[in-house]
Amino acid sequence: MKIWRVPLAAAAAVVLAAGLTAPASAATRGDFKPVPLPFFWPENSIIDVDAASPNSVWIAGYQGAITLPGPIPGTGTQIPGNPVVRRWQNGDWVEYDLLNLPNHAAIQDVDAVSPEDVWIKGVRYGDDKSTSPYLAHFAGSAFNEVPPPPGAGSAGTLEAGPSGVWYSTPTDVYRWTGDIWTSKWTHVTTFPEITLDTSYTRADDDIWRLGTTSEWSTTFVAQHWDGQSWKSFPMDTDGLGVGFGFSDMVALSPTDAWAAGTDNHTSPATSVLMHWDGTAWSRAAVPAGLNGLTRITKGVDGDLWALGHTLDEPAKPGLLHYSGGTWSRVPTSAVPNRTNIYATRLAVVPGTGALWTLGTTTVGTVNTGVMVLSDG
Template identity: 75%
Template sequence: MKFWRVPLAAAAAVVMAAGPTVPAPASAATRGDFKRVSLPFFWPNNSLRDVDAASPDSVWITGSQGEITLPGPIPGTGTSIPGNPVVRRWQNGEWVEYDLLGLPGHGGINDVDAVGPEDVWINGTDYDAKKPYVAHFSGSAFNQVTLPPGTTATTLQADASGVWLSTSTDLYRWTGDIWTDEWTRVTAFPEISLDTSYVRADDDVWRLGTTSEWSSTFVAQHWDGQTWKNAPIHADGLGTGFGFTDMVALSPTDAWAVGTDYGTSPASAVMMHWDGTAWTKAAVPAGLNALTRIIKGVDGDLWALGHNLDEAAKPGLLHYSGGTWSRVPTTAVPNRTNIYATALAAVPGTGALWTLGTVNIGGPVVLTDG
C-alpha cells in the first residue's frame, strides 16, 4: 500500500497455475485493449483498492464491502458501521474466496502482494479491534501474522527481494517461516509527512513526502544501510496541492515517482526521476491530469497509470522503454464516461495488465488486456 497525502475530495474533483510452457511476454504494442472482468456479488458501498498477479491463474483483488451509515438526528451526524473485507483470487476463470483467519468481524484490506501463486501477503485493518491486520496465504486460507509490539499502523511490500513491513516509526524485514512470526528491525524512520515509500533492499530504501503535513517543502530520504540522507529534490513549481502517490526503485541510481498536482487547473500529472544525483521532473505525455501508480513490467520496462483528461472513459496508461515515456492507447469502459484507475499489475510470463478503479456510475470495475 502507498500513502496518499492529497485529500480524497481533491481526487474526486478530478474524476467529476501456469502450465509448463510459459508464453513470451506480449509487446507493449499489444497492451491496453482492456476488457471488463465480471465481479462476484459484493454488498453495497463496496470498494476495491489493490490488484496484484503471480500468474495468469492467480490474480488477486482486495477491498471492502457493506459499509452502512445510520442517519443521525440532524444531517451530517450519522454513525458509520464499517464493512467487511474483500479478498478474491481469479482462478480457472472465476473468483475464489478464502478464509481470513484472525479477522472475524469488520475490516478492510488495502494491499495485496503476490510473490507467487501460493505465496501471497495482504495488509489492512481490523476495525473492531482497531489495529492493523497482516496475513500470509497458506494455499487454503490467510493466516494472521503477529506484528512487532506496539504496531498501530502498517504498510507492506512483498516481492522477490523480501517481505517488508513499515510501521509509523520503523522498518522491519520478515525473517520468519510457516512456524514462527518473526520480524527483524532494519532501521528507524526519520520524521516527515510521508506520501510514498519503496524498499529495494536492506541498503536501498526511499521515503518521499514533505517536512510537515501542510508544508510545500518536499523531501526525499534515502537509507543506504548505514544512515538516512536527504537526497536533493528539484520540485520547482509544486506546492501544497501536490502529493506523491507511488514510486519504484530499479537500482541505487535509478528510481521513479509519480503524483498529481491539484494546485493547477486542471490538475496535472507529475513524474520525477532519481539519477543517483538528484530528483528532477520528467516530461509526462500530454493528456493525463493524474498519475496514481507506477510498476515494473515483466521484461524490465515500466508502466504508469493515471486519469485521462481528454478521454475520461479510458484508463490513462504510460509505457517506458528505451529512455522514453509514451502514451498507450486504451479501450474505454463500456457504458461509462469516466474511470479513475488506481491500481495496476503485470502478470508474470504473459505481460498482461490488470487494473481497477471507480467509474462515474456503479461500483468499482476490474479490467484486463490479457
C-alpha cells in the first residue's frame, strides 16, 4: 500500500473538498473546488470517480500512455502505460496493489459498494496490441483479480451496488454469486438485438437497455427484462433526429426510471430527460442553459442529480437536481483558470450528499487535462 501525501496547506483545502464538513442541503450544492491530485506521469487521464463515504472516494484511469509505431512512419496506436486507482482517505491519496495486472492497462470503471467493498473494471493491452478485460475486487488491502464471465470482452460493462454485482458482455448479463474462495458468475439472461446507447441493471428482474432498432435507425426503443422475458416499449422521441443519443440512465424501481441524453441535431445541442412511470416513457421538462447531459445518478432521500455541459457558463459544470417532481438547475462554481469544463462523471457521497465530479478542461482551445472537483 502506498500513500501519496499532499502539502499541508493543500491537504487542509482538500479536507474541505472531500465531504468532511457538515452535510449541505441540495440548494447549497454545486460550490465545486478543485481536489489536488497526486503526481501522475504525463499522458494521463482520470476516467471515473465513485464514493462510498467521505473517507472512501475513488478515482480510476491511467498514466504514462505510449504510442506503438505503426506500419507507416507517423502512424501508431496509443496505449495506456500504468493503470491508476486511488482512494481519498484522511487527507491522503492511497494506492493499492492491483494483483495480476502488469503495465499497459487502463481502469475505466470503479464502483464503491461500501468503504471496503470496491469493484473495478479495466482493459489490459498485450504486446501484440490485443486487449482483454480486467475485473478485480477490493476487500481492504489489495485488489484481487476476478475472472470475467464467459465471452467477456473489453467492451463489457460492470455494475456493482448494494443489491448485487453484474457484468454485461455484448450478448449476455451475469450476476456475481461467488465469494473470496470461489469465482462464479450466474447467467441472468441473453440480450435481444439492439444498437445500444445505455443500460442499467437494478436487479435480476429489472434490467433496461436503451437504443435504436438498428445502427442507422432513428427509431428508439426501450427493452426491459422482468425476470421472465424481454419486452420492448416505444419512446416519445418525436423531433429528435439522427444526432440524438442516450448517455446514461438509472432505475429507482420497476415503475420509476430516468434516462439522460443529448440531441446534437439542434443548434445549439439540446439536453433531453426521459422518464418511465411503469407504463410508458415520456419526455420531461429540462431547465434551460445546458447543451448536453452526460450522467444521471441517485442522490440521497430519493432525489436525483444530472450532470452536463453549461452553454452560457462553460467554465461551470452543468448540474440539475430533481426533487418533488421537478428538475431545477443548480448554480455551480467556475473552474479556476479554465475557460471550459466538459464534466463526464458524478458521484454522491453517502451520508453527506457531497458531490464529486471530473471532466476535461480547456483554456481557450488548448486541452489542459482532467480536473477532479468536489463541493463537500
